[in-house]
Amino acid sequence: MSRQSAIVLGAGMVGVASALHLVRRGWSVVLVDRREPGRETSYGNAGIIQSEAVRPYAMPRDLDSFVRIATGRANEVRYRLMSLPHHVGPLLRYWWHSAPARHRRITLAYAAIIAHATSEHDVLIRDADAGALVRHDGYRLLHRDRAALDEAVAIAEANRREFGVQFRVLTGRELAKAEPILKDDLPGAIHWLDPWTVSDPGGLVAAYANLFCRLGGTLLRGDAQALTQTSSGWTLATEAGRIDAEAAVVALGPWSPDLLRRFGYGFPLVRKRGYHRHYRGGRTLDLPLVDPTFGYAMAPMADSLRITSGAELTSPEAAPTPVQLTRAEAVARELLDLGTAVETTPWCGTRPCTPDMLPVIGRATRHRGLWLNFGHGHQGFTLGPATGRLLSELMSGEAPAVDPSPYRPDRF
Numbered sequence: 045m046s047r048q049s050a051i052v053l054g055a056g057m058v059g060v061a062s063a064l065h066l067v068r069r070g071w072s073v074v075l076v077d078r079r080e081p082g083r084e085t086s087y088g089n090a091g092i093i094q095s096e097a098v099r100p101y102a103m104p105r106d107l108d109s110f111v112r113i114a115t116g117r118a119n120e121v122r123y124r125l126m127s128l129p130h131h132v133g134p135l136l137r138y139w140w141h142s143a144p145a146r147h148r149r150i151t152l153a154y155a156a157i158i159a160h161a162t163s164e165h166d167v168l169i170r171d172a173d174a175g176a177l178v179r180h181d182g183y184r185l186l187h188r189d190r191a192a193l194d195e196a197v198a199i200a201e202a203n204r205r206e207f208g209v210q211f212r213v214l215t216g217r218e219l220a221k222a223e224p225i226l227k228d229d230l231p232g233a234i235h236w237l238d239p240w241t242v243s244d245p246g247g248l249v250a251a252y253a254n255l256f257c258r259l260g261g262t263l264l265r266g267d268a269q270a271l272t273q274t275s276s277g278w279t280l281a282t283e284a285g286r287i288d289a290e291a292a293v294v295a296l297g298p299w300s301p302d303l304l305r306r307f308g309y310g311f312p313l314v315r316k317r318g319y320h321r322h323y324r325g326g327r328t329l330d331l332p333l334v335d336p337t338f339g340y341a342m343a344p345m346a347d348s349l350r351i352t353s354g355a356e357l358t359s360p361e362a363a364p365t366p367v368q369l370t371r372a373e374a375v376a377r378e379l380l381d382l383g384t385a386v387e388t389t390p391w392c393g394t395r396p397c398t399p400d401m402l403p404v405i406g407r408a409t410r411h412r413g414l415w416l417n418f419g420h421g422h423q424g425f426t427l428g429p430a431t432g433r434l435l436s437e438l439m440s441g442e443a444p445a446v447d448p449s450p451y452r453p454d455r456f
């Protein structure tokens with residue numbers, strides 16, 4: 045019997061992991077990207093495999109948060125007035141899905157798939173021989189006032205009771221002992237113990253892509269926008285010539301809806317842009333530290349400290365305005381000596397967030413052999429191997445390890 049064949053579009057964490065799972069199941073797979081693997085969103089993130097993130101980010105619905113965001117005082121979220129018409133439909137749906145009862149159902153679906161995040165990465169990390177990039181010591185969430193810390197601890201305790209995620213509460217002194225470069229007069233932190241952290245997120249995707257090639261997969265350069273349906277499946281012109289396959293997988297992260305629009309699908313996306321910049325020559329942290337008061341993260345990378353910013357709601361073509369990153373840098377400098385910025389222009393990329401905060405995984409409704417895996421929002425680096433497995437199980441007709449119904453594409 046001939047092998048089933050697939051073209052996987054997009055070599056970010058999600059596409060590479062999907063391609064790997066298909067190859068392992070005996071598929072003949074060509075993975076196509078216009079760049080090297082792991083050079084876009086899956087490169088620019090904070091590198092945290094966030095197995096503790098059982099509750100996806102809901103849109104704040106309280107008046108205080110609304111006023112802070114509307115008046116530009118919130119650093120975790122910023123919007124550009126000019127781009128609001130672009131966002132208004134997806135944002136209204138995001139607001140609707142963020143109501144407590146709906147968010148509760150979404151959390152159960154999210155927690156079900158994120159429970160597989162580290163175990164699925166583990167298999168790939170071992171097989172890709174990428175263990176040197178990964179630490180298993182968790183990360184810390186700093187709180188700058190007592191009330192915020194108490195509130196965060198209460199939520200963490202609820203998550204521990206219901207989902208089994210593990211954490212420790214650190215006093216300011218314990219935090220300063222763990223990270224001696226920090227001041228010791230901070231109220232404290234939550235140390236999430238289960239997450240893993242990666243010192244080169246793009247490097248991990250590249251290592252997975254190498255594994256894919258070692259297992260017999262083919263990696264090619266090409267433009268996904270050239271994808272065309274044929275009588276027997278799908279075809280694409282690549283730099284190495286035309287390729288044909290029975291199935292096509294769209295794993296183009298924030299670019300996925302652009303391609304799917306050509307086939308008549310209107311997937312809504314809340315595009316949350318994030319920025320990062322590296323710092324060298326100062327002090328660095330032992331583990332990543334997230335400072336939710338100002339909506340940024342500091343992540344020690346291989347040769348520098350990376351600061352990642354919160355969410356900017358802006359249109360895809362808008363010029364960079366790294367206001368949040370500039371503010372984050374200023375408050376981070378109050379905590380530690382960052383040294384000097386490496387890049388003059390910060391990196392930016394888009395978290396591909398769906399209005400109901402869940403990824404889109406499964407078969408496209410109106411095209412035979414067209415499969416989707418995108419919309420991983422704030423945790424695609426975490427989720428790629430788990431959702432890649434789920435997609436490949438569905439494509440191969442296997443009983444999936446996780447109930448796929450909350451992620452099905454026809455909900456939009």
Ligand SMILES: Cc1cc2nc3c(=O)[nH]c(=O)nc-3n(C[C@H](O)[C@H](O)[C@H](O)COP(=O)(O)OP(=O)(O)OC[C@H]3O[C@@H](n4cnc5c(N)ncnc54)[C@H](O)[C@@H]3O)c2cc1C
Pocket residue numbers: 053054055056057058059076077078079080081082083084085086087088089090091092093094266267268269295296297298299317318319320352353393394395396418419420421422423424425426427
């Ligand atoms: C600042 C920031 C911090 C983050 N921190 C974390 C974190 O700590 N942990 C976490 O889990 N997640 C984090 N995320 C989210 C995470 O990075 C994303 O969810 C994830 O990388 C999405 O992966 P992806 O494979 O879907 O998309 P991508 O990595 O963007 O991959 C899509 C691929 O499609 C390719 N492509 C696009 N268009 C075409 C075309 N026309 N033809 C060919 N190829 C094309 C691109 O080149 C790219 O390689 C963060 C995101 C940001 C912005």
